[in-house]
Amino acid sequence: MNPAINVGAAPVATPWFFYGLAAAAVISGLLVITRRNAVHSALALIVTLLSVAGLYLMLYAPFVAGVQIIVYAGGIMVLFLFVIMLVNIERVSKERQFNRMWPIGLLASCALLALFLSAFKKGKSLFPDRIIPLPEATNTQGIAAMLYGEAGKMGQYTFAFEIASLLLLVAILGAVIMTKKKI
């Protein structure tokens, strides 16, 4: 719409932003699993999600960042809190953990760490050398073009995208049917 946008604007996404956001994400992520109080964990998880949204912004993906805030921080986490608030926190936090899942959890996180490390080491051959970032003013339109195609043509991912939306619709209907006894 406005052609003058972004003319001569220096990029503000410096490495320090990355370090700050990454540190916030990691620290609050640790708080999520170490707090005994479930509401504190949920609040820390919101901070994690918001800092990840900031990382998306740094990667010039504003649409993904906006959706991350709307869907996760604004929608799902509110429902999380909604459910947690109905639990008697004091009793739950005094209870000892009764399941023995930590060896499996440790194994899974070690596998994930190994995957990340190998991707970090072999990254050069795995990923394209560098992607030319779309200009900030049009990359949301770029997502639309990829999903739905340019005018008159079908996009690269139209079919997969529509199938995914159908799957979601089925899930919604299933949830309604399971919770309602009489429809």
Place this chain on the structure above:
Amino acid sequence: MIDSFMSYLGSTVPPGNAGNQLWALIYVLIIFAGVSVAVICMNWIERKALAHFQIRLGPMRVGPHGLLQPIADALKLMLKEDIIPDESDKTVFWIAPVIGLLAAFTVYIVIPFGPSQAVCDMNIGILFMLGVSSLGVLGIVTAGWASNSHYPLIGALRSSAQMVSYEVAMGLAVVSAILMTSMKTGTGTLSMIGIVEAQQEQGVWFLFKFFPLGLIAFVIFAIAMVAETNRAPFDLPEAESELTAGFHTEYSGLRWSLFMLGEYAAMIAVSSIAVTMWLGGWMRPFPNWLSGQPWDFIFSFFPGLTFAALALFAFIGTIRMPKHSYFRIQTIGLGIFGLALAGIALLLLVIAVGGYVAQSHATTGPAPASLLKALAAFNEGTGYVYWFVLKVAIFMYLFIWYRATWPRYRFDQLMKIGWKVMLPISLGALIATAVVGVIVK
């Protein structure tokens, strides 16, 4: 610093997009101060208007016609004892009002008061606004939980259920307006400034586009935004007849006032979304039809005339003050207030005339060209901000009017309206807009 300050002058993009941090900071401060003052004014107007709706006088004691009442209230709230309940979760109790306030104020960075009168024009503007304002519910939920008390908890539960439900209809209504932005150019936009510019290009406010589809989407949004901000008749989270004060029952003093500030700031923010999406944002009435310099000149008088009318009210009030000597100081104060308003009116009128002269003599005039250009630009900017603020002010008055007119809904009625009426209608309007858009094209 001076260079950075001067280099932005005459720019046609918001400071955030021009990469000028200094001016962005100045805009942020202006908006923060402006919103805070607007909240204070709104507080006074709401009390007076509600009183007059109910045939009362409202605040009359502090200052003439209670004009200083908000200041007295603010002082009282700051000096009041700040109670934190013993059994509450102290940290979360402390953070909750801050979350609400931050969410309410962060969205202001994308609100376009004019084509360059915004802090930043984001590519995802409207998405950002909806997302960040939906974080406001977290403040209410955490406040209700941290109080560790029954009424706040129920208020918080109601609030989260209500806001999540009405966000759906609200988002769908916004999407149908976004669809309309793609009508002439083929590609739509989510940028707040882009949306207003699309309305100008298409020559119609989206309220009247594809009549009545735009109107339906607008009405859905106008209802949903009342529910989103927890205002009457959807103020169930703080329904005093059932829940004392709802989620902020345990809050007092400054923390409570932060909640109120956040609520009013959120009201202004959602009204700005409605104005931007459907009412042409900063544009004056008929910018395309009644275009040209004479019309610009006539419309540029409106800001000054508005302040002149306010000054007139103040003078009438001064004359009608009781003549007893007890009221002498109040009478003089109201007179001075009227004079201040008249001064602002005069200044704005002078700027309007000066801007007109400057525009017509931009190249040939005797004065330095840069000064004339600055005057013309300032005149133009005043007009943009004036029309935007006027439209938002109408919405703010509507909020008061709703509160005085309608009784509160029951919670099941609220849910029924949200899911069984508003959601299908907004979905239908969205589909119809898409179909009509394709046919018209």
